[in-house]
Amino acid sequence: MQTEVAHDLHLSGNGSAMGxxxxxxxxxxxxxxxxxxxCExxxxxxxVRVHGNLRAETSAFHGKADVFGDVVAGSADIHGSMNISGVCDVQKTLRMHGSSRLQNGVHAEVIHIHGRTHVGAECVAREIxxxxxxxxxxxxxxxxxxxxGVLRLGGLCEAEEFFCRGQLHSSGLINAEKIHIRLHGKSGVQEIGCTDLRIERGHGFFARRHKLVVDMIEGDHIYVENVVAKRIRGNRITVGHGVYVERVEYREEFKRQHGARVGEIVQV
Amino acid sequence: MEQELISKKELLDLMGISYGQLYRWKRKDLIPEEWFIRKSTFTGQETFFPREKILSRIEQIKQLKDDLSLDELARRFSPDPADIALSGEDMVNRSIVSEQAWRVYRLEHPNTKVCSFRDVVFASVVHRALASGNVGLDEARNALRTLEQSITMFSDFRMRIACVRKLGVSVWVVQGTDGQLVIDPDAKLVFDADVSECIEDVKLRLM
Known part of the structure; x- marks a missing residue:
């Protein structure tokens, strides 16, 4: 079978074909x-409905697509709505415009999410x-x-660089070398661990209302604004406008700007 | 098994490292996720670590990090260093196995000259069993057989091996690490070892 040249498949109108x-x-x-x-x-x-796995060098979907299996592709462009029940493994770039559900995890070199995407399992990429x-x-x-935009994380998040402008919700640890968050909306994170952290409030009339509620922040250099935290621990800590912290533990330096409320300050 | 724990704060003070370093090493898988033990204390949730393991691991990382990149370090600590080949003398020299244990191993595998990582781990389990003083030579040989047969079930080495003896008859039992073993009250648990702990030990000695 392999010696034969593979044929093309064209389906128009209401069509169905075997894999x-x-x-x-x-x-x-x-x-x-x-x-x-x-296919290539x-x-x-x-x-489009694919009852099985899909393997393609390049793939592009416009409209609505359901794949009831795994997708393995060199690159994938998705415009519209897409639902993949299996694992999605893309070698290069996975672009998703519109709303997509990847129910069993995704691996890719680069993932672009424009619109709304839900990933039901582990998500591994170089760049997201x-x-x-x-x-x-x-x-x-x-x-x-x-x-x-809005980022909702259900598990552990590990990155070298983490930038977020908008809303951030996480029920696990965010662990990154460098974290920069600009708040536009109410956010909540369980735990942050990092080397450099900078959380700033966004611009606009209601900016002062946009708080980030967090249980624990641990890092070397920390600058926070509009954060409500139980604990902040680090070497150099600066708390700015709109911060309320129950307890700060610092090693080298602690600065409090005007408008920050701190319960307990301890140097360790 | 209760092990002594150390809190994160204490650890950082003791080793003189920063939060950033600790989190970086965790990201690079130099410190396994399982070692982060979360407990609630009166000051809220705190993270603890198994004291001895984490101290020796961080000591190693601090020593080696100037010479090796973090990725290379991670490869060293990773559970299956594929390209390991040790001869019997090597293993005895690095005190992974005793000479007696190596002789038992040779009885089972007379033609073996060079051991892969898997064989090294098994030989070290045999060594542990003999060193405990409760297991005889024949029994240790049986342990080796049991391990080699059960490895297909537990491909990732997450298993425990135990020796149960009743009326002078001993039986080897291999179980998953999370499973609980309940034995006949008349029988005696003669020996019990966690294979993944043996691996940690072997890796320490290989460095």
Whole structure:
């Protein structure tokens, strides 16, 4: 079978096909694929259902797509709504515009989330860019996470650089070398551990209302604004405007700016 | 098994490291996730570590971090260093096994000259069993057989091995680390070892 040249697959209108090995796959309209689909290039427009795994060098989905299996691709562009029940493994860039649900985890070199995305399991990438809403229900590992919008983290988050402008919710630890957060909205984090931390309030009329509630912050250099914290521990700590901390433990330096309330200050 | 714990604050003071370093090492998997033990104290949630393990690990990291990159260090600490090959003398010299234990190993595998990581770990378990003083030579040999047969079940070495003896008849039991073992009240638990602890020990001696 392998010696044969793989054929192309074109489906238009209301079509269905069995899976198999193809060169180019073009799906238009309402298409259903039964079985595993392996191809070099996959382009889908309209409503697509794949009952099986999908493997493609490059893949592009426009419209609504459901894959009831794993997706392994060199690169993937998703415009519209996408639902992947299995693991999503992309070698290079995974772009998602619109709303997507990746239920069983995602691995990629670069992940762009524009719109709304839910990832139900572990998320591993070199770079994660969010413009919109990202819900990452389990652990996240990346070198760089850059979020403009809303980021909801359900597990551990590890990164070298972590930037967030907008809202941030996390029920686990955020562990990064460098963290920079600009608050635009109420946020809540359980724990932050880092080397450099900078949390600033956003601009605008209601900016002073946008607080970040956190249980514990631990880091070397810490600057916070508009943070409500139980504990802040570190070497050099500066608390700015709108901060309320129950207890600060510092080693080298502690600065309190005007408008910060601190319960207990201890040098260790 | 109760082990002595050390709080995070105490650890940082004792070793002279910063929060940033600790979190960086955790990110690079130099410190396993399981060592972060969360407990609630009167000041709220605190993190504790198994005292001896974390102190020796951080001591090693501090010594080696100038010569090796963090990724290289992580590879050293990672559970399965694939390219390890040790001869019997090497193992005896590094006191991974005693000569007696090595002889038992040779009885079971007469043609073995060089041991892979897996074999080294098993030989060290045999050594531990013999060193405990409660296990005889034949029994230790049986332990080796049990381990080699059970490794297909526990491919990641997360297992415990125990020796139970009743009326002079001994039986080896291999179980997952999280499982509980309840034995006949008349029988005696002669020996009990955590294989992943043996691995930690072997790795320390390999460095």
């Amino acid at each position: 198999g090995i193809y060169r180019m796959v073009h799906l238009e309209g309402l298409s259903t694929i039964d079985g595993d689909l392996v 290039q996959c382009a889908a427009h309209g409503v 860019e969010v413009r919109g809403i990202a819900q990452l229900a389990k652990d996240v590992r990346a070198e760089r996470i850059d979020c403009n």
